[in-house]
Amino acid sequence: MIPFDFDYYKPDTLLEAIDLFQDLSEQGKMPMYYGGGTEIISMARANSIYTGAVIDIKGIPECCEFGFSGSNLVIGSAITLTKIVESGLFPMLGITIGRIADHTIQGKITLGGNLAGTVIYRESVLPLLISESQVVIAGNYGTRQAPISELFDGRMRREPGELIVKLIIDSTYTNLPFFHRKTTKIDKIDYPLVTVVAMKKDDRILAGFSGLCDHPFRSIEMEDSLNEKGLTREVRIKNAMSHIPAPVQEDIHGSGNYRRFVLNNILMDVLKM
């Protein structure tokens, strides 16, 4: 039960959605774009967020694109995790997001929602970061496209009112050898202690991390250390771990030192790729 009233809009076009957002903002409605709703509903129920209006983007054709287009894989922001998993079009992404929440919820969570949400893990970003995806964003100027590495610094940086429309992935990345490991405190269905997604491209290991710090990230410094030929695995991992870009998380899922222990074990397996 949500203890406040809010309006619901379902626009048919991007332009309509962007205009609505602006109008509703001016009316003080504090609007939110709405994909699967899992986060908005659960946080509104817990009184952690407030909105006076939601703008459902599932009726916007660009947000619902899904499939190969030329040499790219295009995934609209309103595509659900289940749809991506079941399509098998991008196994690394499919396996990663197949471990977000549980099966029922995966049928609701959208790719855009997972990327833009406030839950800190956003594991779907890991394959997108290491496959150097492009993001299409819409605003009152029209649309713009940028590499995800430019927009994502732990969260998807957007101006107020900007909407994530779709992700574009170079299809050569969809078939490369990859590694995925999600570790949790104990349950299969839980937030990650540490999730590592890695890929081997041109004999170089690319890796992204979630759960380790208070935001998911890809670190070129860590990758450089992991790829430093001529050193033992132990030393490469030690060097990589000295480049963790932010404090390691300490919370109810695990202590910082335990997360380091877990990461160390996972990286040993990553290096066996």
Next chain:
Amino acid sequence: MTAIGKDVPRKEALDKVTGAVKYNDDINEPGLLHVKMATSTCAHGIIKSIDVLSAWNVPGVRAVVTGDYLPVMTGSVIKDRPPIAINKVRYYGEPVAIVVADTEHEAQKAANSIKIEYSPLPMVKSPKEALVKGAPLVHEKLGEYKKAIDDVYPAAGTNVADHSKIRKGDMDKGWSECDVIVEGEYTMPKSDHIAMETRNVRVKIDPDGKVYVSSSTQCPHGIKDTLATVFSLNEGDIIVNAPLVGGAFGGKAPVNLEFIAYIASRAVGGRQVKLANTREEDIATSPTKIGLEAKVKLGATRDGILKALELKYFVDAGAYSDTAPRMAKTMASNGTGPYNVENVFCDALCLYTNNPYSTSFRGFGNMGHTFCMERTLDKLAVALNMSPFDLRLKNAISPGKGHTSATQVKITKSNTGDLAKCIYKINELIKLDDDLRVEVAKDKVIARGMSCIWKTSASNTDAISGAIIVFNKDGSLNLIVGVMEIGSGVKTGLAQILADKMNMEVDQIHVQMPVNTESSPKHWKTVASMSTVMAGRAVLSAADDAIRQIKDLGSIVLRVDPSQLEIGGGKVYMRSDPDNYVEFKDMVHGFKFRGGNSIGGQIIGKGTYIMENLTILDRETGKGRMGPAWTVGVQAVEVEYNTKDHTYKLVKAATVMDIGKIVNPKTAKGVVMGGMSMGLGLGSREGFLYGSNGGILNDSLRTYKVMRFGEQPDYMVEFIETPAEDGPYGARGLGEHGILGMPAALANALTRATGVELDQVPIDAELIWQLKTGGYV
């Protein structure tokens, strides 16, 4: 034709699996108002001010109520708890104000807007802290509280709600006979019941003073008694209706939300109100499982005979005592486990803290003492260089050897059953008399652990049950009992007992599923694994009563002495000539002769039961008989442990229990498996974690983890049948027992696997890693 021992499907099964069943929260009537609570964000503090003005301004609000509106004190042992806080809060999540509104969301919006200011007081966060000299007092006026029972001993000026003692034998002599002594310290956190259906209740008060309560409860009659006492009402004016319950596990045994809902209805002129917990409220505001800190010292002779046992239990009751003192007492009186120990010394302190308060939880404290004793036995086995299997077998409590319990009750075959038989039997399911730790691959170890269990009830010494049998015109029977169907299949079991006694098909027995205090005979509470035993006895007595009436009437119609008659297949017939009979359908609503004149009237069977021969325990020695027969058993767990990352998998789990008589094999196995699953959850993942403000950090199912389907081991359950002479058909209680030894068996298996002493639960990979490495990388 006996229905006993058959896998009769639950009578409510089809409605449940198709979703047709209406649980209490599914029912909404026109005009219903909704109640929401504003709860404390301070774990211990004086309430400085409550600003309810903004709540009144929310549209749809009908009443805003604080603790001073109807100040009452509640508690089934010590009357220490106001349903809505007065002057002071004692735990984070305690109700401080309530709002009644037209809709649920209006009530919530208004409750959220209430501003409460506190002057924080220092918190008492653990039993250890509660006992520190000069510790803050959770209840400054503990000495002034009224007691609901005689045998509880709160200590004014302290945080001690009760102190239970066991003094059996001669400790000095006992210790002097020991060659080996081991000690252990154990902790188990507070945790939640996590019933699927959160607690919820509706109340209305009619102009004539009748109070109608509909609740998801284990004790409809208890609600009636308690509301009458607390609010000075006539008991006969209170009518409690209780439909099928969607899980309870002890959490719905106390009267809890009913107090608040009654106050709320009063505040809106008696209109019907509904109060339904969110999951978060069910965890953080309503009562939880007790926490435990314990110290155990156990000594034995060189050949493994237990000689002396010292137990110290420090029970974390939380902010209010509820039934926690009874659970502490249960631990003291059963703390030996099912083993003969001649010399026992135990102090069980039930302590107030600023954690959420506690109530009954499946096992009623018996899981706590089992964990402590069974972990200590494994330590002793190591010290003695003896197999844990042999050590347990050697000391198994048994009849005919002069064995007595810690409360000095003589052990008989009837009151205890056959533990040794259970131990031999489980060895066929999970090999325990062999190597208990095997390295099966690089980084992989298989290990096994075991735990014996026992439990009797800790019910009131005068707990009662009753049964009424009425008949339909077609000769079938309606059975009405006060027992709640909380998921154990008890009502189907009672139908089987009645069908057997009447020598007819079980589908001819209709059992009333909801309980209504106006028409259902009183059953004390659906707790303590005693429903089949107590209500079963009442059903047998009601059947005897009906049979006597049937035979009396039959003797007139058939013109023979009643002693010459038998019943079966819905008929009463002559033993000497079964073809000479009268069908039930022709007599249960009176027998009509050919000419039209009739005799007999309708047949109504009534039966009652009261617990017999129970005593309150002596304050100084603990001597006395707390419960009827024990149910004994043994459990084992097999784990696969990864030596590299310290994770583990649950591979197998087994239980063998002596349940006296198997009424319904599949239902019995299902109930035991459910208990095992809960026990493994507590052993591996469940437990509250607190923030610095005293609030529970894992108060939702996102973060509070229970065993999910797919994570369970291969469950195996077998039974032994040593009849309890006073149970129906010899049956013993079994409802709770599956949970009791699982945390201990798991910890014993993992201690063996890892080589570190795991003396606390829950046990996850990080705990093992910490103990093995000191927590450094």
